[in-house]
Amino acid sequence: MANKNKPFKASWSYDPAPESTDHIQLQKKYDLYIDGKFIKPESGKYFDTINPANDEIIAEIAIAEKEDVDKAVKAAKSAFKNWSKIEPKERGKYIYRIARLIQERAREFAVIESLDGGKPIRESRDIDIPLAANHFFYYAGWTDKLEFAFPNRKPKPLGVAGQIIPWNFPLLMAAWKLAPALATGNTVVLKPAETTPLTALKLAEIIRDSGLPKGVVNIITGAGKTGAEIVNHPDIDKISFTGSTAVGKYIQKAVAGTNKKITLELGGKSANIIFEDAAIDQAVEGIIDAIFFNQGHVCCAGSRLFIQESVANTVIQKLKDRMETLMVGDPMDKNTDIGAINSKRQLKTIENYIKIGLNEGGEIFQTDCILPEKGNWCKPTLFLNLSQSHTIVQEEIFGPVLAIQTFRTIEEVIEKANNTPYGLAAGVWTQNGSKIFHMTQKLKAGVIWANTFNKFDATSPFGGYKESGFGREGGLHGLKPYVKFE
Amino acid sequence: MNRLDIQKTYKLYIGGKFPRTESGRYYAVNNSKGKLIANMCLGSRKDFRNAVVVARKVQESWADISALNKGQILYRIAEMLEGRKEQFIEELVLQGATKKAAENEVEVSIDRLVYYAGWSDKYQQFFSTVNPVSSSHFNFTNLEATGIVSIIAPENQSLIGLVSVIASTIVGGNTVIVLASENLPLSAISFAEVLNSSDVPGGVVNILTGKREELISHMASHMDVNAIIYCGNDENEMKSINELASNNVKRTIFYKKNDWLNSSNESPYFIEKTQEAKTTWHPVKV
Numbered sequence: 001m002a003n004k005n006k007p008f009k010a011s012w013s014y015d016p017a018p019e020s021t022d023h024i025q026l027q028k029k030y031d032l033y034i035d036g037k038f039i040k041p042e043s044g045k046y047f048d049t050i051n052p053a054n055d056e057i058i059a060e061i062a063i064a065e066k067e068d069v070d071k072a073v074k075a076a077k078s079a080f081k082n083w084s085k086i087e088p089k090e091r092g093k094y095i096y097r098i099a100r101l102i103q104e105r106a107r108e109f110a111v112i113e114s115l116d117g118g119k120p121i122r123e124s125r126d127i128d129i130p131l132a133a134n135h136f137f138y139y140a141g142w143t144d145k146l147e148f149a150f151p152n153r154k155p156k157p158l159g160v161a162g163q164i165i166p167w168n169f170p171l172l173m174a175a176w177k178l179a180p181a182l183a184t185g186n187t188v189v190l191k192p193a194e195t196t197p198l199t200a201l202k203l204a205e206i207i208r209d210s211g212l213p214k215g216v217v218n219i220i221t222g223a224g225k226t227g228a229e230i231v232n233h234p235d236i237d238k239i240s241f242t243g244s245t246a247v248g249k250y251i252q253k254a255v256a257g258t259n260k261k262i263t264l265e266l267g268g269k270s271a272n273i274i275f276e277d278a279a280i281d282q283a284v285e286g287i288i289d290a291i292f293f294n295q296g297h298v299c300c301a302g303s304r305l306f307i308q309e310s311v312a313n314t315v316i317q318k319l320k321d322r323m324e325t326l327m328v329g330d331p332m333d334k335n336t337d338i339g340a341i342n343s344k345r346q347l348k349t350i351e352n353y354i355k356i357g358l359n360e361g362g363e364i365f366q367t368d369c370i371l372p373e374k375g376n377w378c379k380p381t382l383f384l385n386l387s388q389s390h391t392i393v394q395e396e397i398f399g400p401v402l403a404i405q406t407f408r409t410i411e412e413v414i415e416k417a418n419n420t421p422y423g424l425a426a427g428v429w430t431q432n433g434s435k436i437f438h439m440t441q442k443l444k445a446g447v448i449w450a451n452t453f454n455k456f457d458a459t460s461p462f463g464g465y466k467e468s469g470f471g472r473e474g475g476l477h478g479l480k481p482y483v484k485f486e
Numbered sequence: 487m488n489r490l491d492i493q494k495t496y497k498l499y500i501g502g503k504f505p506r507t508e509s510g511r512y513y514a515v516n517n518s519k520g521k522l523i524a525n526m527c528l529g530s531r532k533d534f535r536n537a538v539v540v541a542r543k544v545q546e547s548w549a550d551i552s553a554l555n556k557g558q559i560l561y562r563i564a565e566m567l568e569g570r571k572e573q574f575i576e577e578l579v580l581q582g583a584t585k586k587a588a589e590n591e592v593e594v595s596i597d598r599l600v601y602y603a604g605w606s607d608k609y610q611q612f613f614s615t616v617n618p619v620s621s622s623h624f625n626f627t628n629l630e631a632t633g634i635v636s637i638i639a640p641e642n643q644s645l646i647g648l649v650s651v652i653a654s655t656i657v658g659g660n661t662v663i664v665l666a667s668e669n670l671p672l673s674a675i676s677f678a679e680v681l682n683s684s685d686v687p688g689g690v691v692n693i694l695t696g697k698r699e700e701l702i703s704h705m706a707s708h709m710d711v712n713a714i715i716y717c718g719n720d721e722n723e724m725k726s727i728n729e730l731a732s733n734n735v736k737r738t739i740f741y742k743k744n745d746w747l748n749s750s751n752e753s754p755y756f757i758e759k760t761q762e763a764k765t766t767w768h769p770v771k772v
Contacts, residue, residue: 134620151612152753153755245735248735249732249733249735250732252728252731252732252735253728253729253732255728256724256725256726256727256728256729256732257721257724257725257728257729264735266735421734436768440764440766441630445764446762446763446764446765447764447765447766447767448764448765448766448767449767450766450767450768451768451769452623452767452768452769455619455621455623455767457617457619457620457621457625458620459617459618459619459620459625460617460619460625460627460765460767461615461617461627461763461765462765463763465632465762466712466734466735467734467735468735469735470735470737472763475615475617475627475765476615477615477627477763485755
């Protein structure tokens with residue numbers, strides 16, 4: 001149906017380009033990976049992991065309860081004695097092996113990641129899986145060089161690390177957590193998110209195949225309750241958590257009075273700032289990457305867009321046009337830009353925020369795309385007519401919903417961008433070099449993307465200011481959360 | 487005829503001024519023989535909150551002062567302290583230290599200031615990295631001040647402990663609100679006078695005297711404070727600080743048994759405790 005208000009509506013179509021799925025190996029049922037083998041949960045309870053693109057059950061996953069968590073922690077504690085003492089060079093070689101094994105099975109991992117989590121195969125294939133392998137490669141090389149990372153100190157491992165990861169980058173987050181922990185000589189109990197456990201369990205197979213000593217890595221599944229058991233287990237020395245700020249605060253409170261060290265990678269509401277002297281077409285691409293990458297399920301998503309008033313109309317029109325070309329649908333199709341929303345629950349959260357945005361007087365724009373009948377989907381969405389006090393400007397939505405405001409002066413936009421309890425990331429678009437450095441210095445956030453957005457690398461530290469958490473993952477700075485000094 | 491001494495009135499130090507506590511309360515500090523040494527201000531929650539307001543106001547401009555200049559300001563503090571050495575020794579002796587110990591503590595304190603003055607334009611080079619990312623971007627990580635830091639100074643080693651935590655925190659661009667040693671508070675307020683004559687902008691260092699049990703919870707829970715440093719080893723206090731700090735994901739730093747006189751307790755790693763790593767990306771392709 002033609003619509004004169006949407007002159008750029010994509011009139012062309014693509015032939016489907018589905019990624020084949022016949023080469024992957026999946027079991028019907030997955031147990032807990034503890035002490036080097038897959039074992040049944042004590043309770044005998046399992047839950048379903050569902051393909052968010054078609055609501056089909058992919059596999060049954062074990063629920064770890066208190067006894068299972070205890071077993072995993074015991075295994076990790078016992079493995080720590082040897083793992084922390086083996087020759088650092090040898091420790092590195094195990095981690096290199098894991099990196100290689102991921103690369104060898106990269107295609108399989110990419111397919112499973114998209115099946116289980118709903119993200120476009122293009123993203124899991126080109127970003128999630130290669131980056132995960134790179135993280136193991138990067139940290140493998142640190143094992144025998146740690147004294148160069150901390151001159152004048154003697155770094156020692158902490159012990160058993162409990163690691164709890166989110167559903168937005170399942171394998172990548174597992175890699176971010178495991179690689180530095182192992183490189184520094186810790187042992188691990190890792191819990192993937194309940195909606196996306198599969199690639200972590202496939203990683204457990206790789207870890208088993210790598211010959212890593214049993215108990216060094218234990219991977220157990222379950223929901224928040226399992227996570228709480230890990231957090232509160234007395235033999236855990238370190239908690240590393242990526243997820244919501246609310247849960248992060250709960251964890252910080254829960255470990256009070258213990259000797260557990262913590263690292264928190266929490267929520268965000270990152271500003272993406274477009275100045276009038278930006279390369280506008282590139283900036284529009286940047287806005288798309290910032291908010292629609294991974295369906296907006298990105299803690300550092302550029303979910304608050306600030307456009308300088310003089311170019312606002314141009315940018316918004318170009319942005320709407322570009323949004324109309326986004327392919328929303330089957331994650332397994334290589335043409336797809338925006339896949340399925342990760343879960344029914346998350347879809348409800350996003351839809352609720354869209355309702356709030358409308359109720360508070362926001363002006364909505366959604367693209368004309370046709371959504372599949374089954375599964376969880378959300379059209380690319382933006383809101384105009386907003387101010388700092390709007391709920392959808394303040395709170396993290398974790399979906400493909402962009403909140404747009406305009407600004408006149410550089411001081412005004414710095415003030416607005418920093419006026420949030422979060423401080424994870426920010427983006428700046430301008431062709432003026434001094435302005436870039438002025439902005440990157442003034443923005444209170446742990447990651448600043450100038451004339452780019454949502455870029456990640458194993459060598460690049462990631463983490464937030466303020467209520468976006470503390471500690472860094474990636475790069476040299478990512479070693480520190482896993483060591484103590486004599 | 488004997489001349490009657492002029493006794494010193496000890497007040498709070500907030501925003502570069504020396505106000506009495508808004509609460510009007512005081513507590514007596516006695517020497518070991520029970521003789522009154524001074525009436526100290528019993529600082530209140532309101533005093534603390536006032537201090538946070540000024541600390542926030544000046545934090546960014548303090549952080550923006552060049553590293554070279556911050557180093558010179560810290561060095562200036564050392565110069566001022568050196569000039570008033572005798573007074574600090576006397577106060578420590580008055581509070582029960584031996585002459586020899588007092589002399590040592592003051593001298594180490596002066597040297598500690600010089601030590602951190604020197605780090606001012608160096609720690610950034612030590613902790614920053616250029617990260618060789620795989621894509622065509624220039625990427626680097628450097629440190630920035632965490633922001634506003636509450637400091638509960640050590641109960642003992644009331645001068646060198648205080649100087650060590652203040653110097654290592656402000657040299658990185660943070661502003662601080664310090665609760666002085668409850669029982670040995672004299673040096674803290676005299677140190678405020680040194681700060682006030684040392685080109686340290688008002689509000690960068692704010693010093694309160696008062697009761698730990700009354701103020702700690704406010705110092706740990708205030709939503710506009712970014713980090714809290716606690717010197718001491720009371721497990722209950724540390725637990726309560728961690729619980730309250732979670733309200734705004736405050737960074738908590740505990741120095742449990744540090745012997746601040748020992749040179750092992752000076753290092754750039756103390757500066758790093760109240761720093762945030764910021765990573766910046768920019769494309770390199772034209």
